[in-house]
Amino acid sequence: MPELPDLLYVLKTLRERLVGREVTAERVREPVVLRFAVRGNLSLVLGRSLHEIFRKSHFLVFRFEGLDLAVNPMLAGRFKLSAPGAKAEGSLAFALEFGDVELRYLDDKSMGKAYLIATDDWKAIAGMQTGGIDVLSPAFTRERFASLLKRRRDQVRVFLLDKKALDSIGNAYADEILFEAGIHPKTWCRSLTHDDAVRLHRAIVHVMSEAVAEVERRGEPIEVKVRDFLKVRLKESCPRCGSKLRTAGVKGMDAYFCPRCQPATRAGLVDWTRTGK
């Protein structure tokens, strides 16, 4: 899944290139990713101009007059801008041509979903989870975060990934944030102290806004996922203390963490500092 910084960069780039332009052609290669909550098919957008593109949860929404095309790239989906007529990728699912530029949606696994709906008809979309606080907005205050945290009965990493609470953090940045805050991924939310909560809030804002700036600074084509600046995710050793990084299963997801900088906070967890490795 593209993480928030990737999605914001894609959004900004697509806005600059496509908003105000008219759809001149469409093609569909992988119909399984398209769902229609209106009668018709993708040709409904032909001749319509693109009014706006915005993010709603993990969807990018392309707003045409009377119609919204909402795309959730899921695990493997990517957007790409190409010259019309350039050789199509094997993973091309569908494309919209805007005069001299073509927006392609590529998906190696065909797991992403694109919904064509009447304007604002969000209830037509299964899995449209909203309600989480945008962690990059001014509404995401320390107090608001603390009150969310107080109600949780789960592990801190599960909470960070909950899209109904926070909009939005994925696997890669959950690891970076917990590393930054020095908190073990399997820590129960209820055992976090006030100081932990303050540090965690600060880490979320810091890690996510730095990542947004870094992805933008790189200026790669939008189909490229910029991840090499991450400190712990998929890495071997801790950049702070040099310890070998470990993984822990948290609700079926692999969490990367440093056993020394993020010490265990619960009985029964493997104490990696004592295994001698």
Ligand SMILES: [Zn+2]
């Ligand atoms: Zn460390």
